[in-house]
Amino acid sequence: MSDHESLDTALMRALDTVIDPELRKPITEVGMVDSATVSEGVATVAVLLTIEGCPLKNTIEQDVREAALTVDGIEQVDVRIGYMSPEQRSELKKLLGHSSRANPFASPDSLTKVYAVVSGKGGVGKSSATANLAAAMASAGLKVGVVDADVHGFSIPGLLGITQPPTKLEEMILPPVVPLPEAQRQAWEKGHPHQDPGFIKVISIGMFVEGNQPIAWRGPMLHRALEQFLTDVYFGDLDVLLLDLPPGTGDIAISMAQLLPGAQLLLVSTPQVAAVDVAERAGTLSLQTEQKVAGIIENMSAMVMPDGSTMEVFGSGGGEVLSQRLRDALGYEVPLLGSVPLDVSLRSGGDAGVPVVWSAPDSPAGSAMQAVADRVLEQKRDLAGKALPLNF
Numbered sequence: 001m002s003d004h005e006s007l008d009t010a011l012m013r014a015l016d017t018v019i020d021p022e023l024r025k026p027i028t029e030v031g032m033v034d035s036a037t038v039s040e041g042v043a044t045v046a047v048l049l050t051i052e053g054c055p056l057k058n059t060i061e062q063d064v065r066e067a068a069l070t071v072d073g074i075e076q077v078d079v080r081i082g083y084m085s086p087e088q089r090s091e092l093k094k095l096l097g098h099s100s101r102a103n104p105f106a107s108p109d110s111l112t113k114v115y116a117v118v119s120g121k122g123g124v125g126k127s128s129a130t131a132n133l134a135a136a137m138a139s140a141g142l143k144v145g146v147v148d149a150d151v152h153g154f155s156i157p158g159l160l161g162i163t164q165p166p167t168k169l170e171e172m173i174l175p176p177v178v179p180l181p182e183a184q185r186q187a188w189e190k191g192h193p194h195q196d197p198g199f200i201k202v203i204s205i206g207m208f209v210e211g212n213q214p215i216a217w218r219g220p221m222l223h224r225a226l227e228q229f230l231t232d233v234y235f236g237d238l239d240v241l242l243l244d245l246p247p248g249t250g251d252i253a254i255s256m257a258q259l260l261p262g263a264q265l266l267l268v269s270t271p272q273v274a275a276v277d278v279a280e281r282a283g284t285l286s287l288q289t290e291q292k293v294a295g296i297i298e299n300m301s302a303m304v305m306p307d308g309s310t311m312e313v314f315g316s317g318g319g320e321v322l323s324q325r326l327r328d329a330l331g332y333e334v335p336l337l338g339s340v341p342l343d344v345s346l347r348s349g350g351d352a353g354v355p356v357v358w359s360a361p362d363s364p365a366g367s368a369m370q371a372v373a374d375r376v377l378e379q380k381r382d383l384a385g386k387a388l389p390l391n392f
């Protein structure tokens with residue numbers, strides 16, 4: 001083998017380590033490296049991006065440059081950016097095994113655990129719980145998808161700090177990906193040197209409307225939108241899919257049950273005993289849809305004051321009462337998965353686009369949200385006692 005050939009090969013191996021941020025696959029595997037050669041210490045890499053104006057152009061360019069410079073004998077890198085032709089994009093879709101006519105999560109072979117986060121009333125912290133569960137699960141090394149189907153109150157992109165739009169490849173949609181923040185990534189790599197860290201792929205109705213416009217859709221359109229999210233969006237292999245649904249027992253809850261019959265419900269409620277009736281209705285809808293309620297998340301429970309005392313702004317005991325009532329109504333245990341206190345750090349983390357389990361993991365709300373996520377993951381481990389192909 002000549003020096004040229006061995007350097008070219010070494011360059012290609014280095015490029016194997018560059019992961020496309022949206023597809024979460026090595027760029028060498030998905031046809032994004034058109035050519036890569038080395039001559040007199042200069043690497044020339046022709047990269048094909050999926051679409052023109054790809055928002056991740058700079059990241060990919062930078063990653064290619066850094067990877068090439070790890071090769072002994074390469075001193076300079078010339079990255080040439082081009083774009084895939086329609087034929088190349090079709091090839092890519094085939095390679096990804098994406099068919100926009102199938103909802104992969106409804107297939108009996110699907111290994112993805114699906115949870116719909118629901119509530120009786122609005123404003124009880126359903127979206128905050130969804131974002132924090134997703135973040136905690138990604139920190140545990142899981143590949144997590146989030147579908148923000150809260151049509152009238154979509155807030156997941158903001159809670160997860162997403163500003164980048166999805167990428168459209170004809171009818172296939174590549175959702176934005178939230179990687180682990182630096183501190184969590186380092187902690188993961190220290191404990192699991194040979195395993196990829198988790199991430200969150202997110203799709204939201206809010207990504208498809210201009211500015212802050214309201215959505216005035218009737219049931220069939222909502223159904224179609226949810227269906228499209230499950231079929232047209234390329235999530236790849238996920239460990240967990242979380243859905244943030246609108247509050248109550250409306251059209252979307254029914255559509256979700258039709259499209260994802262295997263989804264389990266996580267019911268969010270405040271500790272206010274008077275709110276339990278409404279939450280109970282959201283839980284007992286599962287009798288008609290034949291879905292399982294996996295547990296209750298009590299949110300906005302007693303706030304810890306600076307002097308260490310607690311203040312029960314929304315009362316107490318609602319989660320326990322709801323757990324008992326649902327056990328009686330549904331005929332199986334519906335555990336209270338945890339109580340998350342009212343906490344400024346949860347609100348400020350959400351406002352800053354960093355869920356509190358990441359921004360302030362030791363805060364009262366951060367540790368309580370983490371504990372809820374741990375309980376959900378434990379339930380998953382218990383599943384039928386069979387080995388799941390997951391590493392947690």
Ligand SMILES: Nc1ncnc2c1ncn2[C@@H]1O[C@H](COP(=O)(O)OP(=O)(O)OP(=O)(O)O)[C@@H](O)[C@H]1O
Binds near residue numbers: 153342
């Ligand atoms: N434990 C908490 N401590 C402090 N603030 C909280 C807590 N939980 C939620 N909040 C705040 O309450 C508001 C409502 O929360 P969130 O948007 O998560 O509720 P929701 O149930 O999803 O609402 P919607 O009905 O609009 O979907 C947000 O401003 C959020 O930051």
